Amino acid sequence: MRQLSDNALARLRNGSALPDLGGTRYSLIEKVARGGMGVVYAVKDEHLQRRVAMKVLEAPGFESDLAERLMREARVLARLEHPGIVPVHDVGTLADGRVFYTMKFVEGQRLDEYIESLTSTPDRLRIFLRICDPVAFAHARGVLHRDLKPGNVMVGPFGEILVVDWGLAKILEEALPTEPMGPDASTLHSRAYCADGMMVSATTGHGSVMGTPGYMSPEQERGEIELLDARSDIFSLGVLLRYLLSDRPPVRSSRRLDHALAAICRKACAPARERRYAAMQELTADVSRYLDGLAVAAHQESIWDRLARFYRRYRFFVLLIAAYLLVRVILLLVIKH
Amino acid sequence: MNKILLGLLLGAVLGAIDGSTAWFTPAVRAQMAGIIVGSTIKGLIAGVAAGIFARTVNSVSLGILFGLAVGFVLAFLVAYMQHGYYLEIVLPGSIVGMIVGYATQKYGVASAAAR
Numbered sequence: 001m002r003q004l005s006d007n008a009l010a011r012l013r014n015g016s017a018l019p020d021l022g023g024t025r026y027s028l029i030e031k032v033a034r035g036g037m038g039v040v041y042a043v044k045d046e047h048l049q050r051r052v053a054m055k056v057l058e059a060p061g062f063e064s065d066l067a068e069r070l071m072r073e074a075r076v077l078a079r080l081e082h083p084g085i086v087p088v089h090d091v092g093t094l095a096d097g098r099v100f101y102t103m104k105f106v107e108g109q110r111l112d113e114y115i116e117s118l119t120s121t122p123d124r125l126r127i128f129l130r131i132c133d134p135v136a137f138a139h140a141r142g143v144l145h146r147d148l149k150p151g152n153v154m155v156g157p158f159g160e161i162l163v164v165d166w167g168l169a170k171i172l173e174e175a176l177p178t179e180p181m182g183p184d185a186s187t188l189h190s191r192a193y194c195a196d197g198m199m200v201s202a203t204t205g206h207g208s209v210m211g212t213p214g215y216m217s218p219e220q221e222r223g224e225i226e227l228l229d230a231r232s233d234i235f236s237l238g239v240l241l242r243y244l245l246s247d248r249p250p251v252r253s254s255r256r257l258d259h260a261l262a263a264i265c266r267k268a269c270a271p272a273r274e275r276r277y278a279a280m281q282e283l284t285a286d287v288s289r290y291l292d293g294l295a296v297a298a299h300q301e302s303i304w305d306r307l308a309r310f311y312r313r314y315r316f317f318v319l320l321i322a323a324y325l326l327v328r329v330i331l332l333l334v335i336k337h
Numbered sequence: 338m339n340k341i342l343l344g345l346l347l348g349a350v351l352g353a354i355d356g357s358t359a360w361f362t363p364a365v366r367a368q369m370a371g372i373i374v375g376s377t378i379k380g381l382i383a384g385v386a387a388g389i390f391a392r393t394v395n396s397v398s399l400g401i402l403f404g405l406a407v408g409f410v411l412a413f414l415v416a417y418m419q420h421g422y423y424l425e426i427v428l429p430g431s432i433v434g435m436i437v438g439y440a441t442q443k444y445g446v447a448s449a450a451a452r
Binding site for chain 2: 335
């Protein structure tokens, strides 16, 4: 009997791991990434002659929990048509029995790589607001992301922001897709919360802990799935904001932030969800107010904070007036002598 | 408030304040009223000019430069007519021009054509 070399065995193993795209409109280009649920390949759509990304389960089996989860992720993405969310093109089962879906091939950098090129706090806050847009849209559609972190935000070559990996997404309410998206967050919030209890067993299921430590809300960490609502994603976004502002993962972050920004982070990341922002609109409004040099709702200002904010907002104006007064004083002193 | 009105009001107020600082120069205290009126008119003209400029050119740095130039020229003319006090009149007058130039660029409503 002839023995195979290690290299030959590795090649065989890799070959068997590759998805069987026979009978589909796709041809394999390369493996792009591996996630908890499956592998993402770059494939070519032969009909449309374009490159797309294909997420495929690692193991065959349409009935498995993972297959159901992948299908659900595809369905969640399909209901979220937003420029900040990767669009799904196709879904199905390969000849080898593996469930797959295809989506737009995203070229760009992960947020944690991209922010190294952003030095100013306002630029980072503006990026944060653009991350909030698709999340707010998803909440309005009754979907929680549940795994928001820098690694799940992509920045495209033209600066477009995409929130990716909706594999842990939770659907709060099934009846939302046909409804127009409205800005009334409180209504959506309460409706989603009411529907939550009914949907847990059908969608998320077993109360197991899923997410990324450090970015998960306390209730998510405790596996209290029935309690999850928009405020759980708001917690993750608060951690992400802190990360964006301090350049470090949340647990190691020690950089002192501006009082108002620190208060926004604190409120978003409050351990008790009742003390967090109730809806995405409240969080984004506070960040926008900070960017505009206005008082933020999360922070009770002292007189010094107010003066500092006034100075930041009208810095050049204040400096010009100060220059004028200085010139006047100097001239007076010169005249006296 | 539109930019020209803003420039006019701010220029007049700053001009009046600028003129009233002449009180600290005992030699000219007797002509305070004339100085304040003259300085107010100077600030008013600078403010209107800066406002008109801000309506057509949308640039803070150019606005400041324009305000500086107008403030300098007007203050120089006043000092020239006074036959003296160049430093005391020209330096603060130029800064008032800069302030008005900056304010008209940053604040006030631009006309539809400029937008």
